[in-house]
Amino acid sequence: MEKMNKEITSRDKDFAKWYTDVVRASHLASYSSVKGCIVIEPLGYAIWENMQRALDDAFKRTGHKNVYMPLLIPENLMKKEGELVNGFAPEVAWVTEGGEKHLDERLCVRPTSETLFSDYYHNVVKSYRDLPLKYNQWCSVFRWEKETRPFLRSREFLWQEGHTVHATNKEAEEEALKMHKIYKEFFENYLAIPVITGRKTEKEKFAGAEYTLTIEALMYSGVALQSATSHYFGNKFAKAYDIKFLNKDNKLEYAYQTSWGSTTRMIGALIMVHSDDYGLVLPPKIAPVKVNIVPIKNTDRVNEYIDKLKSKLDKENITYEVLDDDKSAGYKFAESEVKGVPIRVDVGERDLDKNVVTLTRRDTREKIEVNIEYNDITVVIETLLKTIQSDMYERALERRNKLTFEAHNLDDVKKIMDTQPGFIKAMWCGSEDCENKMKEIKGLKSRCIVDEDPIDDKCAICGGKAKHLVYWGVQY
Amino acid sequence: MEKMNKEITSRDKDFAKWYTDVVRASHLASYSSVKGCIVIEPLGYAIWENMQRALDDAFKRTGHKNVYMPLLIPENLMKKEGELVNGFAPEVAWVTEGGEKHLDERLCVRPTSETLFSDYYHNVVKSYRDLPLKYNQWCSVFRWEKETRPFLRSREFLWQEGHTVHATNKEAEEEALKMHKIYKEFFENYLAIPVITGRKTEKEKFAGAEYTLTIEALMYSGVALQSATSHYFGNKFAKAYDIKFLNKDNKLEYAYQTSWGSTTRMIGALIMVHSDDYGLVLPPKIAPVKVNIVPIKNTDRVNEYIDKLKSKLDKENITYEVLDDDKSAGYKFAESEVKGVPIRVDVGERDLDKNVVTLTRRDTREKIEVNIEYNDITVVIETLLKTIQSDMYERALERRNKLTFEAHNLDDVKKIMDTQPGFIKAMWCGSEDCENKMKEIKGLKSRCIVDEDPIDDKCAICGGKAKHLVYWGVQY
Numbered sequence: 001m002e003k004m005n006k007e008i009t010s011r012d013k014d015f016a017k018w019y020t021d022v023v024r025a026s027h028l029a030s031y032s033s034v035k036g037c038i039v040i041e042p043l044g045y046a047i048w049e050n051m052q053r054a055l056d057d058a059f060k061r062t063g064h065k066n067v068y069m070p071l072l073i074p075e076n077l078m079k080k081e082g083e084l085v086n087g088f089a090p091e092v093a094w095v096t097e098g099g100e101k102h103l104d105e106r107l108c109v110r111p112t113s114e115t116l117f118s119d120y121y122h123n124v125v126k127s128y129r130d131l132p133l134k135y136n137q138w139c140s141v142f143r144w145e146k147e148t149r150p151f152l153r154s155r156e157f158l159w160q161e162g163h164t165v166h167a168t169n170k171e172a173e174e175e176a177l178k179m180h181k182i183y184k185e186f187f188e189n190y191l192a193i194p195v196i197t198g199r200k201t202e203k204e205k206f207a208g209a210e211y212t213l214t215i216e217a218l219m220y221s222g223v224a225l226q227s228a229t230s231h232y233f234g235n236k237f238a239k240a241y242d243i244k245f246l247n248k249d250n251k252l253e254y255a256y257q258t259s260w261g262s263t264t265r266m267i268g269a270l271i272m273v274h275s276d277d278y279g280l281v282l283p284p285k286i287a288p289v290k291v292n293i294v295p296i297k298n299t300d301r302v303n304e305y306i307d308k309l310k311s312k313l314d315k316e317n318i319t320y321e322v323l324d325d326d327k328s329a330g331y332k333f334a335e336s337e338v339k340g341v342p343i344r345v346d347v348g349e350r351d352l353d354k355n356v357v358t359l360t361r362r363d364t365r366e367k368i369e370v371n372i373e374y375n376d377i378t379v380v381i382e383t384l385l386k387t388i389q390s391d392m393y394e395r396a397l398e399r400r401n402k403l404t405f406e407a408h409n410l411d412d413v414k415k416i417m418d419t420q421p422g423f424i425k426a427m428w429c430g431s432e433d434c435e436n437k438m439k440e441i442k443g444l445k446s447r448c449i450v451d452e453d454p455i456d457d458k459c460a461i462c463g464g465k466a467k468h469l470v471y472w473g474v475q476y
Numbered sequence: 477m478e479k480m481n482k483e484i485t486s487r488d489k490d491f492a493k494w495y496t497d498v499v500r501a502s503h504l505a506s507y508s509s510v511k512g513c514i515v516i517e518p519l520g521y522a523i524w525e526n527m528q529r530a531l532d533d534a535f536k537r538t539g540h541k542n543v544y545m546p547l548l549i550p551e552n553l554m555k556k557e558g559e560l561v562n563g564f565a566p567e568v569a570w571v572t573e574g575g576e577k578h579l580d581e582r583l584c585v586r587p588t589s590e591t592l593f594s595d596y597y598h599n600v601v602k603s604y605r606d607l608p609l610k611y612n613q614w615c616s617v618f619r620w621e622k623e624t625r626p627f628l629r630s631r632e633f634l635w636q637e638g639h640t641v642h643a644t645n646k647e648a649e650e651e652a653l654k655m656h657k658i659y660k661e662f663f664e665n666y667l668a669i670p671v672i673t674g675r676k677t678e679k680e681k682f683a684g685a686e687y688t689l690t691i692e693a694l695m696y697s698g699v700a701l702q703s704a705t706s707h708y709f710g711n712k713f714a715k716a717y718d719i720k721f722l723n724k725d726n727k728l729e730y731a732y733q734t735s736w737g738s739t740t741r742m743i744g745a746l747i748m749v750h751s752d753d754y755g756l757v758l759p760p761k762i763a764p765v766k767v768n769i770v771p772i773k774n775t776d777r778v779n780e781y782i783d784k785l786k787s788k789l790d791k792e793n794i795t796y797e798v799l800d801d802d803k804s805a806g807y808k809f810a811e812s813e814v815k816g817v818p819i820r821v822d823v824g825e826r827d828l829d830k831n832v833v834t835l836t837r838r839d840t841r842e843k844i845e846v847n848i849e850y851n852d853i854t855v856v857i858e859t860l861l862k863t864i865q866s867d868m869y870e871r872a873l874e875r876r877n878k879l880t881f882e883a884h885n886l887d888d889v890k891k892i893m894d895t896q897p898g899f900i901k902a903m904w905c906g907s908e909d910c911e912n913k914m915k916e917i918k919g920l921k922s923r924c925i926v927d928e929d930p931i932d933d934k935c936a937i938c939g940g941k942a943k944h945l946v947y948w949g950v951q952y
Contacts, residue, residue: 033553033595034583037546042611045542066521070513071547071585071616071632072569077509093548094573095585099620100566107510109547109571109585119509135518139616140547144575156547 008338011277015221016149022271023150026280026338036148036155040264043339044151046288047267048158052138054190054286055160055262058182064134064162069116071139072107078115081240087207088112091143093155109142114208114233114259117163118241125255127246128167134175136162151268152225152476159263165243165255169234172256176232179260180213183228191266192283192393193217193273194400195227196423196471198448203432206259210234216447216471218400219272222421224447224473227269230260268476273396274363280340281363283392284385291320291381292336296329296348305347305357309377316378318385337362342388343381363388363395409460410441413472417442423473425452427466429459437461438472447471484814487753491697492625498747499626502756502814512624512631516740519815520627522764523743524634528614530666530761531636531738534658540610540638545592547615548583554591557716563683564588567619569631585618590684590709590735593639594717601731603722604643610651612638627744628701628952635739641719641731645710648732652708655736656689659704667742668759668869669693669749670876671703672899672947674924679908682735686710692923692947694876695748698897700923700949703745706736744952749872750839756816757839759868760861767796767857768812772805772824781823781833785853792854794861813838818864819857839864839871880947885936886913889948893918899949901928903942905935913937914948923947 008025009017023029028044040048056066072095079085088111095107110116121133138160148154162179166172180197187193195215205212209231217227235254237243243255274281284290293309295302306322313320321341323332329346336344344360351357355373360366361384370380403422407413416424421442428434428446438444438461449468459466484497499505504520516524532542548571555561564587571583586592597609614636624630638655642648656673663669671691681688685707693703711730713719719731750757760766769785771778782798789796797817799808805822812820820836827833831849836842837860846856879898883889892900897918904910904922914920914937925944935942 030596030599032546032592034546034548034550034592037548039546039592039596040544042541042543045544048544049542065518066525067518068516068521068524068616068634070508070510070515071618072510072513074510090576092574093571093583095569096572097570097582098568099622106573107569116508116510116515120506120515123506140544142547146575158544 008277008279011220018277019268019271020150022275022279026340028267028271028280029150031150036145038150038154040158043288044267047270047282047286048264050286050288051190051266052160055182055186056138058186059136059160059162062178062182064136064164066137067135068137068139069110069113069120071110073110073113073115075106075108077119078108080115081118081208081237083236084112084114084208088143091145093142093144110139111141111143112259112261113137113139113161114163114237115241117259118237118243118257121165121243121255121257122241125165125243125245128248131167131245131255132164132171132175134162134164136160149268149476151264151271154264157264159261161259161261163257163259165238165257167245167247167253167255169256172234172258173232176213176230176258176260179258180215180230183215183230183260183262187215187217187227188393190283190285191270191273192285192389192396193227193269194393194397196448196450198450198471200229200448201435201446201470203435204446206231208233208236210236214448216473217269217273218403218423218473219269219476220399221272222403222474223272224423224475225265225269225272226447226475227266228260228262231258233257233259274392275340278334278365279338281392282340282342284342284389287340287342289319289321289339289341290343290385291318292332292341292344293320293322294329294332294336294344294346295322295324296346298324299349301352302347302349305352309345309347312378313381316382318378318381337365343384345381359384361388363392406455407460408456410437413438413441413444413460417444421474423447423471425455425469425471426460427454427456427458428468428470429462429464430467431462431464434459434461443474444472445475447473447475484753484755487696487751494753495747496626498751498755502816504743504747504756505626507626512621514626514630516634519764520743523746523758523762524740526762526764527666527742528636531658531662532614534662535612535636535638538654538658540612540640543611543613544615545586545589545596545613547586549586549591551582551584553595554584556591557594557684557713559712560590560684564619567621569618569620586615587617587619588735588737589613589615589637590639590713591717593735594713594719594733597641597719597731597733598717601641601719601721604724607643607721607731608640608647608651610638610640612636625744625952627740627747630740633740635737638734638736640734641714642733643721643723643729643731645732648710648734649708652689652706652734652736655734656691656706659691659706659736659738663691663693663703664869666759666761667746668761668865668872669703669745670869670873672924672926674926674947676705676924677911677922677946679911680922682707684709684712686712690924692949693745693749694879694899694949695745695952696875697748698879698950699748700899700951701741701745701748702923702951703742704736704738707734709733709735750868751816754810754841755814757868758816758818760818760865763816763818765795765797765815765817766819766861767794768808768817768820769796769798770805770808770812770820770822771798771800772822774800775825777828778823778825781828785821785823788854789857792858794854794857813841819860821857835860837864839868882931883936884932886917889914889917889920889936893920897950899923899947901931901945901947902936903930903932903934904944904946905938905940906943907938907940910935910937919950920948921951923949923951
C-alpha cells in the first residue's frame with residue numbers, strides 16, 4: 001500500500017489538487033477501473049455509515065419507513081413525467097441487452113426514483129385512510145457525468161431518497177420543510193458545517209418540482225456546495241402517474257408528493273470545509289475512530305497503562321484504535337493526522353514518570369498534558385471531543401462569514417469575484433435573464449432565495465424592482 | 477390498500493401459491509412494473525435491516541470492514557477469470573448506451589463483485605504487511621433470471637458479499653470456514669432455522685472457486701434452500717488479476733482469496749420454514765415489532781393501562797405497535813397475525829376488572845392470561861419472547877428430522893420422492909454421472925457433502941465404491 005505520510009499539495013496553493021490528495025492519502029476512496037466511478041474504501045465507508053445512522057434515526061423518529069425499489073426503470077415508465085425525463089435524459093445509462101438477448105424496451109439505470117415510487121403509489125393508494133405514506137430508500141444512483149471528482153461528482157454515488165405522498169398540499173409542504181430542517185440540523189450538529197437555507201430559483205430547481213428547498217454550504221476555498229435538497233411536487237407526478245385517492249367526501253382527488261435526498265457528496269463537504277495540509281480533519285460526532293493511542297515505546301509499563309485506558313474507553317463507548325505495529329512514532333503521528341482522528345493519546349515512559357499522558361487535538365494540532373493521577377482520562381477525552389466539535393463549527397462559521405459579501409451592482413460582483421470568491425448576497429428581480437448575466441461572471445449561479453431582510457430595493461443586475469434576496473456562488 | 481385479512485391459500489393444499497399469498501398479504505413485498513423485480517415494502521425491508529445489523533456486527537467483531545465497489549463492470553475486466561464469466565454470462569444485463577452515446581465497451585450490471593475486488597486488490601496489495609484485507613459490501617446485484625419468485629429468485633436482489641485476500645492458503649481456508657460458521661450461527665440463533673453444513677460437489681460449487689462451503693435449510697414442504705455460501709478461491713483469481721505480494725523472504729507470491737455471501741432470500745426461508753395459513757410467523761429476534769397492543773375498546777382505563785405498558789416496554793427496549801385506529805378488534809387480530817408479530821397483548825375492560833391482560837403467541841396462537849397485579853408484564857413478555865424463539869427452532873428441527881431420509885439405492889430414492897420429498901442422505905462415489913442420474917428423479921441435486929459417519933460403503937446410485945455421504949434435495 002501507499003505510504004501514509006505521502007505528500008499533500010498545499011491547500012492554499014492548489015485547492016483542487018489538495019482535495020484529491022487528501023482523498024487518496026487518507027484512503028477515503030480510490031479510483032477504479034470503471035470510468036467515472038470510485039471505490040469507497042473502509043474509512044470513507046465508515047464515515048458514510050455514521051452519516052446513515054444519524055440521518056436514518058432522524059427519519060425514523062419522524063415516522064418514515066425504509067423500502068427498496070428496483071435498480072432499472074423501463075423507458076416507458078420513465079417517460080410519463082416529461083420534465084423529469086428531459087432533465088435526466090442526457091445523463092442516464094441504458095441497459096439494452098439481458099439474458100443474452102436484445103431487449104424490446106431499454107431499461108434505464110436509476111438516476112433517481114420518483115418514477116418508481118409514483119408507480120408504486122399509483123398501485124397502493126386508494127383512500128385518504130392510506131395516506132400519508134412516508135418512505136425512504138438507501139441505494140446507489142447512476143448519472144453519466146463527463147467530468148468527475150471523488151465524492152463531489154461521480155457517475156455512481158450513494159444516497160438516500162425520501163418519497164412521500166399526502167392527502168393535502170399543506171401536509172406535503174410541511175413535510176418538505178421538515179426534512180429540509182432535519183438536513184440543516186444534521187449539517188450543523190454532526191458535520192459541524194453551517195448552512196444557508198432557502199429556496200432554489202425556477203431555473204435551478206429540480207426537474208419536475210413545484211419548488212426545491214436547499215441547504216448550501218461554503219467550502220474553505222469560497223466555492224459553494226449544494227448539500228441536500230427537499231422538493232415539493234404538488235400533484236405533478238400524481239397527475240402523470242395517476243395517483244388518486246377517495247377523500248373523506250368520497251370524491252377522487254390527486255395526491256400531493258415530496259422527495260428529499262442527501263448523498264456521499266457530504267463526505268466531500270467534510271473535506272473541503274474542515275481538512276488541512278496534514279490531511280483529513282473529522283468532526284468527532286462523525287469520526288468512526290475518536291481516539292488513536294500511540295505507545296512511544298512498547299515497554300511493560302506503557303502497555304499496562306494502554307490496557308487500562310482501553311478498558312476505560314470501552315466502558316464509555318468511545319471508539320479507539322491503538323497504533324502498535326513496528327512503525328516509527330513519527331510515522332504513526334502522520335498516519336493518525338492524515339486520517340483525521342480527533343484525538344491522539346501518546347503514552348511514553350518519560351511522561352508516565354511524571355504521571356502524565358499527552359493528548360493532541362487533530363483540529364488545532366495543539367498538545368495537552370493530562371495528569372492521570374488527578375484526572376479521569378475518559379472525562380477529559382469526552383470533554384475535549386465536545387470542544388473540538390463546537391470549535392470546528394465556530395471556525396467554519398467564521399470562515400463562511402468572512403467569505404460572505406454584499407453586492408449592490410454588477411461592478412461589486414466582479415470586484416469580489418476578482419479578489420476572493422464566496423457567497424455573494426445580492427437582490428434579484430426574479431428574471432432568468434439576470435441569472436444568465438450573473439453566470440457570465442465566472443459561472444456564478446443563484447444558490448438560493450433566502451428569507452432575510454432585503455439589502456436594496458432594486459435588482460443588483462438590471463436595476464429593476466427587486467423581488468428576492470439571493471445568495472450567489474460558484475458551485476462544485 | 478388491500479385488506480389485511482385477505483385470504484391465504486392453505487399451505488398444505490398449494491405451497492407455492494400459499495407462499496406468494498403470504499408475501500402479498502403481509503406486505504413484505506409487491507410486484508413492480510419492472511419485469512422480474514420486486515418492491516421491498518416496509519415490513520420486508522425492516523426484517524432485512526435486522527438481518528443486516530446482526531450479520532454486520534458479527535462481521536465487524538471478526539475484523540471485517542465495509543467498502544463500496546462500482547455497480548457496473550467493463551466487459552474486459554469481467555472476462556479476465558474465465559470460469560466466473562462463463563458461469564454468469566447467460567444471466568447478466570449489459571449497459572450499452574450512456575450519456576446519449578453508444579459505448580465502445582459494454583458494461584455489465586454486477587451479478588457479483590469478485591472481478592472488482594480482485595482488480596482493487598491488484599492495485600493495493602504490495603507486501604505481506606498489507607495482508608490480510610478483509611472487506612465486505614452491502615449492495616444489490618442483478619441476474620437475468622427467467623422465472624422469478626419474490627425473495628427466492630428475483631432479477632435484482634440485496635445481499636452482502638465478503639471478499640478477503642490473504643498471504644497463505646491456510647489463513648484463507650480458515651477465513652472461509654469462519655464465515656461459514658457465522659452464517660450457521662445466524663440461521664440457528666436468529667432465524668430459528670436449523671441448517672446442514674457441508675461442501676458443495678464440483679458440479680455445484682461456485683464458478684471459479686476451489687471449493688464452496690454451504691449451509692442448507694429444509695423448507696416446510698420438504699424442498700431444500702441453499703442459504704448462504706462461503707468460497708475458497710486458492711489463488712485462481714490472484715493469477716487472473718495478478719494479485720502478488722512480497723513475502724517475508726522478499727519474494728513475489730500470489731495471494732489467496734475467499735468470498736462469502738447471504739441475500740434477501742433469507743426472508744423467503746423465514747416464510748417457508750415458519751409461517752402458516754394465517755400469514756407470517758417471525759422469530760422474535762428478527763421481528764421488527766415484537767409486540768402488538770390491541771385496545772378492545774378505547775376507554776379511559778384501557779388507554780391509561782396502555783400508556784403504562786408502553787413506557788415499560790420503552791424502558792426495556794422492546795419494540796411494539798399499538799393498533800388503535802377505528803377498525804374492529806377482529807380485523808386487528810388478523811392484521812397482527814398476518815404480519816407475524818410474535819406477541820399480541822389485548823387490553824379490555826372486562827379483563828382489567830379481573831386485573832389481567834391476555835397475551836397471544838403468534839407461533840402457536842395460544843392465549844395466556846397474565847395477572848398484572850402479581851406479575852411484571854415486561855418480564856413475562858421477555859420470557860415469552862425467548863420461549864417462542866427456542867420453540868420455533870425446535871419445531872423447525874423436528875420437521876426437518878421428520879423429512880430427512882436415508883436411501884441405500886435408487887429405488888429407495890424414488891420411493892421417498894414419490895411419498896414426501898425432503899433431505900435424502902445417500903452415499904456417493906464422487907462421479908458427475910451419478911449426480912446426473914439423481915437429477916432425473918424429480919430434479920434431485922446434491923445439496924452438500926457432509927462430515928458425518930458413512931451409512932454404506934457403496935454409492936447408492938452406481939454401486940461403486942462410496943467416497944462421501946451427501947445430502948440430496950430438490951431445490952428452490
